[in-house]
Amino acid sequence: MKVSWLSAVLVGAAATNAIDTISAVGNKFFTSSGTQFFVKGVAYQLTPADPLVDATQCALDVDLMKTLGTNAIRVYHVDPKANHDKCMSTLADAGIYTLIDLDTFDTYILPNDPWWNQTQHDRYSEVMDAFIKYDNVLGFFVGNEIIARANESQVAPYIKTAARDMKSYRDAKGYRQVPIGYSAADIAELRPMLQDYLTCGGNSSEIIDFFALNSYEWCDPSTYATSGYAVLQEQAKNFPVPIFFSETGCNVGGPRVFDDQAAIFGPEMVNDWSGSIIYEWIEEANEYGIISYGPKVDPTATGSNIEGGFTRAGKPTAISPDFDNLKSQWAKATPTGVAKANFKPSVSTRACPAATSGGWLVDGNVALPTLGETFSGTYTTVPSATVTESATAASGTSSSTSSTNPAPPTKEIAGMGAGLVGVMLFFTFWL
Ligand SMILES: *[C@@H]1O[C@H](CO)[C@@H](O)[C@H](O)[C@H]1NC(C)=O
Ligand SMILES: *[C@@H]1O[C@H](CO)[C@@H](O)[C@H](O)[C@H]1NC(C)=O
Ligand SMILES: *[C@@H]1O[C@H](CO)[C@@H](O)[C@H](O)[C@H]1NC(C)=O
Numbered sequence: 001m002k003v004s005w006l007s008a009v010l011v012g013a014a015a016t017n018a019i020d021t022i023s024a025v026g027n028k029f030f031t032s033s034g035t036q037f038f039v040k041g042v043a044y045q046l047t048p049a050d051p052l053v054d055a056t057q058c059a060l061d062v063d064l065m066k067t068l069g070t071n072a073i074r075v076y077h078v079d080p081k082a083n084h085d086k087c088m089s090t091l092a093d094a095g096i097y098t099l100i101d102l103d104t105f106d107t108y109i110l111p112n113d114p115w116w117n118q119t120q121h122d123r124y125s126e127v128m129d130a131f132i133k134y135d136n137v138l139g140f141f142v143g144n145e146i147i148a149r150a151n152e153s154q155v156a157p158y159i160k161t162a163a164r165d166m167k168s169y170r171d172a173k174g175y176r177q178v179p180i181g182y183s184a185a186d187i188a189e190l191r192p193m194l195q196d197y198l199t200c201g202g203n204s205s206e207i208i209d210f211f212a213l214n215s216y217e218w219c220d221p222s223t224y225a226t227s228g229y230a231v232l233q234e235q236a237k238n239f240p241v242p243i244f245f246s247e248t249g250c251n252v253g254g255p256r257v258f259d260d261q262a263a264i265f266g267p268e269m270v271n272d273w274s275g276s277i278i279y280e281w282i283e284e285a286n287e288y289g290i291i292s293y294g295p296k297v298d299p300t301a302t303g304s305n306i307e308g309g310f311t312r313a314g315k316p317t318a319i320s321p322d323f324d325n326l327k328s329q330w331a332k333a334t335p336t337g338v339a340k341a342n343f344k345p346s347v348s349t350r351a352c353p354a355a356t357s358g359g360w361l362v363d364g365n366v367a368l369p370t371l372g373e374t375f376s377g378t379y380t381t382v383p384s385a386t387v388t389e390s391a392t393a394a395s396g397t398s399s400s401t402s403s404t405n406p407a408p409p410t411k412e413i414a415g416m417g418a419g420l421v422g423v424m425l426f427f428t429f430w431l
Contacts, residue, residue, distance in 0.1 A: 019092040021135045024179040024209050026345020027239045028337065029138070029274050036337030038265065039138070039244050039275030040330050041072035041099065042290070046282050046312045048105070050079040052098070055086035057313050061281070062094050064291060064316045068323065069330040072097040072138055074246060074277045077104065080126035088134045097138035099246070099277070101183075102127045102166065109143055109162060111152035115374045116161050124162070125169055132175045139210060140178060141246070142166055145185040153190055154361040156197050157379055161368045163198075163208045181210035183246040186217065192235035193353040193360035199240045200352035201365040202384050207349055211239070212246030214279070218260035219250035224268055229260065236272045240347045245276035251288055256322045258329045265333030278326060283319060284310045290323045291316040352384055 020031035029037040042065065044051055052058065052075060065073070073091070078084070078100055091098060102124040103109070109116060124142070131137050142162040147153055159182055166180050184194055199207045217228035224230055236243045248260060263269055264276050283289025285299075285308060293316060299309035306312070318324065355363035366379035 019095065019097075019136045021176060022097060022138045022179075023177050024242050025340060025343060026347070027242055027272065027274075028343060028345075029179070029210075029242050030340040030343075034340040036335075036339070036343075037071075037138075037274070038270075038333075038335055038337065039072045039097075039099075039277060040070050040333070041074055041097075041275065041277030042068070042070050043076075043247060043277055043280035044073040044282075045076045045280070047307055048077055050077060050082055050084075051075060052078060052084045052087040053082045054313075055090065058087035059090050060315050061291075062090050062096065064318065065096060066094050068290075068327050071095055072099060072275075072277065073281070074099045074101075076101045076144065078127060078130070080123075080130040082130075084130065084134070088131075088136060092134070092136040097136045098131075098134070099139045099141065100127065100131055100137065101141045101144055102180075103141075103143060109146050109155060109158045111146055111148065111155050113375070114155040114158040115372075116158050116165070116369060117372045120162070121165060121169070121371060124166055128166065128170065128175070128178075129173075132170075132173075132178065137178055140166065140180045141183045141212070142180060142208070144183045144246075145214060146182075147187070147190065147194065148185050150187060150189040150359055151361070153194065153359075155375070156194060156362050157366055157368050158375070160198055160206060160208070161371075164206045164368060165371060167205060167209070179209035179242070181208045181212055181241070183212045183214060186213055186215040189359045191231075193356070195235065195239070195243070196350040196353050197360075197362060200350040200384065202349050204348060206368060208241065210242040210244070210274075212244050212277075214247035215245055216248065216250040216252075218248070218263075219253040220257045220259055221254055222259065224263045227260065227263075229263055229269070233269050233272060236269075238347055239272060240345075240349050242274040243272065244274040247279040248276050249278040249280075249288060256325060258322075258326045261326070261329040261333055265335050270335045270337070281316075282310070282312065284308060290319055290326060292319055293317070 020033050022029050022031055022037050031037050073096060075098060088098070104123050107120045107123045128140060143159055146155060146159060163180055163182065170178065170180065182198055195211045198211060201207065213232070215232065245264065249256060249258065261276065264273050278290065280288045281291055283292040293314040294311035297306055297309055297311065301309070305314065352365040353360055355361055362379060364381045365384040367382050
């Protein structure tokens with residue numbers, strides 16, 4: 001009885017959600033059919049509210065996303081208590097995966113007063129519980145731009161702790177191995193230490209499953225060599241876990257031609273990067289949108305679906321020329337990568353970076369905070385477990401590049417940092 005009931009449920013789930021799942025192996029994502037997966041994503045958050053609840057709106061947006069050629073969206077805030085079935089299956093039918101931030105407005109890990117306690121653990125777990133059933137969940141983020149300045153790097157062990165505990169929760173519940181990672185602000189002084197630290201120490205249970213970067217270094221017109229991407233690539237070589245752009249699409253300078261997409265999916269970067277997420281779907285005050293729901297309105301105007309001077313629902317209209325420029329870049333970018341069967345990753349974790357004066361503040365492989373621990377100001381260093389030689393070499397070759405980075409840090413952290421402030425203001429306004 002029990003068995004047949006269970007298989008009925010499983011058959012039902014499979015029928016409504018016929019899309020391959022995705023997992024991380026070494027530095028690559030693979031579909032359950034064994035082909036490599038590259039993210040062509042868009043950041044999708046129309047208001048601070050969960051955008052995966054309104055099935056009608058979702059369907060209108062997904063229709064246009066299909067013509068863009070996107071295969072993933074990133075959502076920053078969801079409501080774990082809401083029903084997401086319809087929107088998630090509309091997305092799945094369109095071949096679109098989701099990357100979901102686990103944190104909520106009141107459970108961020110704070111850069112200057114970090115803690116990681118049961119309240120956060122519970123909130124993050126609720127989001128995982130609500131979304132794990134959808135095969136088109138590609139990954140979860142334990143945080144977004146928690147570290148926004150060099151002197152905040154001391155909270156990095158809390159990020160790792162959150163990843164460790166969410167991975168352990170996922171495994172204890174018997175959930176599939178959905179990758180759990182972090183979305184970092186692009187700060188020259190902390191590169192490559194932050195990405196190395198979050199994937200260091202020799203214990204795969206204690207590292208993030210992917211590293212994602214919010215980078216606004218490539219402002220068209222630019223090139224691989226002059227944008228700063230060559231430095232990013234050098235530091236991403238031979239990485240232990242998938243690395244990709246969780247926000248990109250600088251809008252300073254000329255019209256956005258998204259030439260960085262040709263680099264990310266081209267011969268320079270495609271062996272080490274797993275794609276990118278364009279910031280962002282909806283046009284709002286920061287002018288990063290690739291679609292709009294109507295003309296700009298007075299910022300003080302209120303009304304149905306109007307917030308902060310923009311209409312935030314309805315039928316989306318592509319913004320010209322940005323939307324078509326992105327569409328044609330993605331149409332040209334068709335890497336096949338490597339088949340899972342032929343892929344043998346050689347690096348499991350990186351070496352833990354030493355502290356540097358005025359820069360990276362976490363010295364080596366420190367003992368991770370326990371659940372409920374607040375920050376005492378220092379960490380105890382513990383020896384790294386087995387670190388492979390190639391990991392050490394990779395870290396060694398990429399340590400002294402921040403001075404060669406042509407993009408100033410202020411520009412690099414401008415993107416969703418700015419967007420998020422907008423979102424937070426909104427949220428306050430709405431309360
Ligand atoms: C976690 O920390 C926050 C902020 O200090 C606090 O409000 C909350 O009660 C704490 N939760 C637990 C379970 O201690
Ligand atoms: C970090 O630097 C900023 C200004 O650069 C300062 O306002 C802040 O207090 C510093 N934080 C810490 C923890 O030193
Ligand atoms: C790896 O980390 C996990 C989670 O913290 C821990 O339970 C396990 O004992 C560690 N393994 C080793 C070999 O240290």
